[in-house]
Amino acid sequence: MRLDIQQVSKRYAKNTYGLKDFSITIENGILGLLGPNGAGKSTLLKMLATVSKPTEGIILLNKNNIEKDPNYMRKQLGFLPQDFGVYPNLNAIEFLEYMAAMKGIGGKTLRRRINDLLEGLNLTHVAKRPIGTYSGGMKQRVGIAQALLNDPKIIIFDEPTVGLDPEERLRFRNLISDLANHCIVILSSHIVSDIDTVADEVAIMKSGRLITQGNQKSIVELVKDKVFEITLERDQLNDFKMSHIVVSTMRKEGNLVTRFIADSPIETATVQEANLEDAYLYLIKTN
Ligand SMILES: Nc1ncnc2c1ncn2[C@@H]1O[C@H](COP(=O)(O)OP(=O)(O)O)[C@@H](O)[C@H]1O
Ligand SMILES: [Mg+2]
CATH class of the missing domain: 3.30.70 (Alpha-Beta Plaits)
Incomplete structure (x- = not known):
């Protein structure tokens, strides 16, 4: 997998940019996207996920322009938006079945896939309870599960560790490390300790711009x-x-x-x- 982001800008209003002339190439492995609030992380990730379009520049996934062919990205994508909402009256199984239907995923293996995800995210014991009764961390894990339903090759998690306690953070880290073998995983955070133990590569951004990118060693250097x-x-x-x-x-x-x-x-x-x-x-x- 190869993702090329070439001179991408997002202009929200006259002279108001969420992202400005941003270029980066991302290959298989875990990229940690670090930046303070307002840096443009969500702006960038939403464009990668094809829920928003660049006002300038192009984004290529394996040389396919995702603005011209958004389905090429969507079919391979797992996305957890920062403001992910769940339906409080559904239980985790119902919610994941619902999300699968929305994504056009079905078949005999779906129920098994859902069970595996619930198990891996430690949600099996609450799977039949309405999501409205879950803690913040449990809801977040349901969000992570829906992003992984289609066995994605490019996984984008926007501030995934918000609301997770230290033990849940650790479990999340292990899960991510397992996923990253043959795919691109992009994780955003404004907290260094969420990124530094998992990310192969780190990109640091501020005010809509990329400040630096490299492996952790080169950045610490x-x-x-x-x-x-x-x-x-x-x-x-x-x-x-x-x-x-x-x-x-x-x-x-x-x-x-x-x-x-x-x-x-x-x-x-x-x-x-x-x-x-x-x-x-x-x-x-x-x-
Ligand atoms: N829909 C929008 N309309 C106008 N400005 C926006 C919108 N979304 C984000 N912004 C602005 O773009 C900048 C980057 O925001 P965002 O991408 O949410 O940053 P981050 O996710 O790094 O906190 C901020 O200054 C924010 O106020
Ligand atoms: Mg954000």
Whole structure:
């Protein structure tokens, strides 16, 4: 599978762009799409899912233009929109049967497929209860199940871990890793820790633009030797924040152990091993 996004823009109104001149090539594996709220993640993913059209540029799936031939994408697509809604009166089995009918999926294997998905997403024990009685995490897992009904080759999940507790996040991660062998999986999030353990590739975006793309190692490399720790007194922190990118602070014996990013070393600060969170913050603050 190969997805080429070529100079795509989405203009919502005069001078209001959700996405601007965005280009990226995505191949099999897991792509983590990271960016703060308003970065344009949902705008991009909706266009990939053919529920919205670019105002400029083209999107090719295996060289097929998906605007001209949306069914080529739709047949192979599993999509979990950010604002996914479920029907509260249906139970999970009824809902998934309904979604399957909408997608034109049927046949003898459907019921088996639904059972497998419910099992894999740990929903079997609530499968006959109305979805309206589910927790947020359970509803989200029903959303994930409907996206996987057609055994998709391109899977797009927009902020899938919102509402999931830590254990559910872990299960989700394992599920995604299993799926990604021969397909494209795109996951969006504004939380680095949702992406960094699963994604092969990471794309970081802000204000409708792609800031950088690469494997995690190459992105972390951007802040190598730029991450430090320093112990500050409490009343020093605000001043320090004015001139440095502070990643985190931790209280210790009345002081604040402060992790920050700087282009050159500072006396009394010690160099730390950089991680994706550091790189993300650095890129977002300096772009
Ligand atoms: N339907 C719309 N009409 C006008 N502006 C929109 C619309 N949808 C999104 N936007 C704007 O486009 C930008 C990107 O939004 P979005 O794609 O939802 O970002 P993200 O998913 O990364 O939070 C934001 O500034 C948002 O306000
Ligand atoms: Mg969004």
